[in-house]
Amino acid sequence: MRKMDGKVAIVTGAAMGNGQGIAKVLAQHGAKTILADISDQVFETAEQMKQDGLDVHAVQMDVTNNDSVKQAIATIVDKFGKIDALVNNAGVVRLANFLDMSDETRDFQFKVNIEGVWNVTKAVLPFMKEKKYGRIVNLSSVTGTMVADEGETAYATTKAALLGFTKSLAREAANDHITVNAILPGYILTPMAEQIAQESNPSNPQQVIDGISSGVPLGRLGKIEEVGELAAFLASDESSYITGTQIVIDGGSTLPETVSVGV
Template sequence: MFDLQGKIALVTGSSRGIGKAIALQLAKAGATVVINSNEHYDSMKAVVEEIKQLGGEARAIQADVSNEDEVKRLFAEITDSYGRLDILVNNAGTSRNETIDEITLEGWKSLLDINLTSCFLCSQLAMELMKRHQFGRIIQISSVVAHQGALYGHVHYSASKSAQLGFTKTLARTAAPHGITVNAVAPGIILTELLEQTLGEDKISTLSASIPMGMGEPIDVANAVVFLASEEAKYVTGITLDVNGGQYMR
């Protein structure tokens, strides 16, 4: 069950947090994983070593996935090394604790490039590789705020995460004839370094108390991704899988 032996996976933004957990779980299921980050090179190498200690295969490629030229370089390296890509997890993202009157146009564009443009750039090139083998899995990491909005500002973050869901549905229709599924995972409040940096301890405690099952962990999201990447999910496409502990029910 959930056997990913022989599959090549790219997880963007996978040096820490949810991305790291996804990379580890994909590797445990048998996939060879490309670890990616624009920064945190030492952390990327540490994830690669952790995967290798588990008996898996991985490599790190540093690239800014919001930049077209760097995405082209990233995929050229993947193509040269493996000749294929089976699983793309668009996880790279950021958030800033800003209300609408504090957001600059430059900040708005920057956040949307990191959270949304990166999905377009990586998915476009991933589709080219996946079509060659008539197989692929593309998975966006969205957020519960795509459904209910953010509680404390973050209008740029919420907009980017909502847009990912429309992107997912439309790309799923385009990809289906080629044996490629496209889905999204919408995590709720997951305790990560990014969450701690953007919200702070007091707001995190308040949010956690409001969730029926309490706050989630990165592995909860990772397990959902492994399912969507697996053969067991071959007839699942265009969906958003909510992983939020009952925070938002629809």
């Protein structure tokens, strides 16, 4: 018996990156897994997983479009009968120093990273309440909750907001045996991390990736499947007494108390 056998899970932002890794691992653990993404690349991602024998389905969904979210979730429940686990993974980042960041760029990040989580959770929660069972996993970050770099004010704000959301909703949902937890990744090798490297050093993004790796005690960026295993734990019955909390997955990057001076 695998830990997600018999469960139906939905992962937002699953066309690539962390969401792709999470969806793959959930399906490998036995979940019927729905990959939802704004990008039509989600169909190709799901197709590849199907070829590997996984029970996955793809749906194109913009988490900021409340009407399409409600419709997509209703269709999923119609088809599969329930949603046991929701992984709110879709997220965006745009770097700019505070005074240079336009309101539009700020709002874009607030909309996807906060409102998007809000919309999908609001659409899914009634169905979980009906079954008196649910697992909600939110992708926050070490950024904004523990650490921050220049240019991240808007993104950091959104990721810290998700912790407040996680804790408060966990309190409300507990009566219905629904748990709500957050994952706080450090640097994971995804298209988003590659985008940050590209924006920070357009002429040599690999230098940024190498620089990040050298600052991580485990000496590398994380893999999407490693985030997937943590998400699967929080989405399964193995985490039945864990709610309203956060788990860091960062290879120890937030650990150093003293900056190494190479002696």
